[in-house]
């Protein structure tokens with residue numbers, strides 16, 4: 308089976324892992340320069356920076372087994388920090404017992420082996436999908452053709468798996484019956500800001516869930532395992548770097564704000580939450596239009612159209628988060644394979 312996958316995030320990596328085991332021919336199309344999607348990290352002088360997913364958790368038995376395998380390969384480590392909670396101007400230690408994992412040395416490190424040996428096209432934004440049914444085709448069910456914004460077209464696919472956010476999947480599939488099942492506002496935005504400080508804060512906290520105000524999360528980047536750059540001879544040379552996420556409501560209200568304004572507001576939030584004055588030496592802002600799951604919307608489940616050999620996966624199909632993204636990719640791959648198995652039996 309010749310399968311095209313759109314996107315190279317965690318859900319795509321999970322699907323590729325399953326499909327590779329079954330000898331499928333896979334082509335991946337990713338609009339960015341590398342894999343990872345919302346799990347990707349940026350390289351910087353002081354080490355790697357996680358602007359998207361901060362960590363992930365594992366509850367499903369299959370995913371726990373996968374995480375253990377990644378840990379044994381040195382691709383994932385436990386982030387052993389005890390978070391704090393900031394509420395009504397009071398900081399208190401959280402008593403949660405959650406185990407939190409991070410990829411090392413970048414958040415998406417463990418996805419890289421899945422994509423190795425696969426025909427992968429980076430900087431290839433797919434903007435047209437066609438399902439071609441033809442009498443001359445030996446495939447009675449038709450075949451898929453994909454065209455990119457860059458003007459390249461790729462054809463001859465028996466099946467397509469979309470792993471883009473729902474809004475983007477909808478746009479690609481307008482007119483297809485499955486569109487009616489795509490919950491379009493299931494991912495909400497997030498402004499992420501990295502603040503590098505001129506002087507140490509001397510606070511003991513490494514990560515804080517913020518329950519009021521504009522910020523929702525504040526974390527010290529260097530507290531994560533494997534984040535320090537090998538280029539720094541002495542870890543104490545590294546400036547303190549704090550990553551701040553704004554709430555979905557704030558991010559939606561300030562969607563078009565300038566990076567300068569967002570940086571200023573982030574610095575003010577950091578001062579408020581840490582109860583310290585800070586001097587920002589450098590900043591990096593990233594606006595995620597589709598960041599995390601909107602809990603007001605019920606998950607639709609992995610979507611699948613057997614007639615068109617079309618599946619839609621992604622965190623949003625199962626309720627958000629890295630773990631669900633992974634599970635959605637596995638489920639979608641299994642659905643595509645079971646259809647192949649059934650059609651093989653009918654021939």
Ligand SMILES: Cc1cc2nc3c(=O)[nH]c(=O)nc-3n(C[C@H](O)[C@H](O)[C@H](O)COP(=O)(O)OP(=O)(O)OC[C@H]3O[C@@H](n4cnc5c(N)ncnc54)[C@H](O)[C@@H]3O)c2cc1C
Nearest residue numbers: 314316317318338344345360361433471598621622628629
């Ligand atoms: C700020 C932020 C904080 C988060 N914090 C956490 C956390 O702490 N814990 C947790 O578990 N989860 C967290 N998440 C969510 C987590 O990152 C996601 O659940 C997960 O990474 C989603 O993976 P995915 O494969 O479903 O989608 P994505 O990672 O979004 O992958 C989809 C890919 O498709 C590509 N794409 C889209 N359209 C096209 C196109 N037309 N052509 C080609 N390629 C295309 C995109 O570039 C992207 O690489 C966070 C996310 C964000 C943004």
